[in-house]
Amino acid sequence: MMKIGNVYLRVVIERFKSVKTLGDKTIEQLSEQDIHWTYNQESNSIAVIVKHLSGNMISRWTDFLTSDGEKENRNLDEEFIDDISSKSELISVWEKGWDVLIDTLTGLKEDDLLKTIKIRGEKHLVLEAIERQMAHYAYHVGQIVYIGKQLKNNEWKTLSIPRGKSEDYRKEMLERHRDN
Numbered sequence: 405m406m407k408i409g410n411v412y413l414r415v416v417i418e419r420f421k422s423v424k425t426l427g428d429k430t431i432e433q434l435s436e437q438d439i440h441w442t443y444n445q446e447s448n449s450i451a452v453i454v455k456h457l458s459g460n461m462i463s464r465w466t467d468f469l470t471s472d473g474e475k476e477n478r479n480l481d482e483e484f485i486d487d488i489s490s491k492s493e494l495i496s497v498w499e500k501g502w503d504v505l506i507d508t509l510t511g512l513k514e515d516d517l518l519k520t521i522k523i524r525g526e527k528h529l530v531l532e533a534i535e536r537q538m539a540h541y542a543y544h545v546g547q548i549v550y551i552g553k554q555l556k557n558n559e560w561k562t563l564s565i566p567r568g569k570s571e572d573y574r575k576e577m578l579e580r581h582r583d584n
Contacts, residue, residue, distance in 0.1 A: 409514030416534055417509050420541070424502050427454075427545045429563050430552035431498065436491050438555050450551055451488035453544050458501030459483040464523065464537060465508040469516060473523035473533065509534070 431439075431450070439451045448456070459480070464473040488494045517531045528536065553560050565573045 407514050409517050412517065412531075413509065413512055413514070416538065417506065419538065420502075420505060420509065423538075423542050423545050426563055427498070427548050429561075430549050431491075431495065433552060433556055433559075433561060434491070438552070439488065439491055439494050440486055441551065441555060442486075448484065448547070449486050450548050451494055452484055452486050453548055454494055454498050455485075455488065456480075456483040457541060457544050458497045460537075460540065461501035461505045464533070465504045468508045468512075468533075469519060469521060469530070472525065473521060505537075 431454075434450065439454075440449045442449045459478060459482075463475045463478040466475065488497065512530070517529070517534075519530050520527050521530055521533055522528070523533065523536075549563065
């Protein structure tokens with residue numbers, strides 16, 4: 405018999421991985437210069453967004469059930485300085501954060517979902533903390549995708565259904581799932 409908590413954990417891990425894939429496929433399309441581009445002084449480059457995401461993931465998900473999600477050694481202000489030296493460093497920072505997140509989620513059990521954790525001293529159910537971070541990460545990955553699309557313009561390789569192809573995609577999906 406499937407338990408709802410275990411199903412939720414499986415689904416949410418798949419969703420986080422799906423969000424990561426959007427970022428992966430965007431970063432693949434970018435040059436060394438692209439990762440540092442900003443629209444103006446108030447906007448963040450993809451390098452800064454990646455540093456922030458990774459810093460957040462490492463802080464929130466390290467010792468997730470036993471320590472505050474805002475670690476004392478986290479320097480949030482430093483995350484907003486664009487000092488990534490290369491695309492390969494960017495990818496390493498990106499992967500480190502996601503690895504901590506996925507490893508932690510994979511280790512959670514159904515009974516953990518209703519435990520209480522703290523973020524900056526504020527209490528959250530584990531379930532709430534997961535949803536909070538999903539929204540945060542999807543927001544920032546959406547920024548990465550948007551910047552990537554602006555930079556690549558006509559060279560952009562779509563991450564979803566290509567323009568003008570939605571009916572073809574719908575038919576393909578119906579055909580694929582007809583036997584299920």
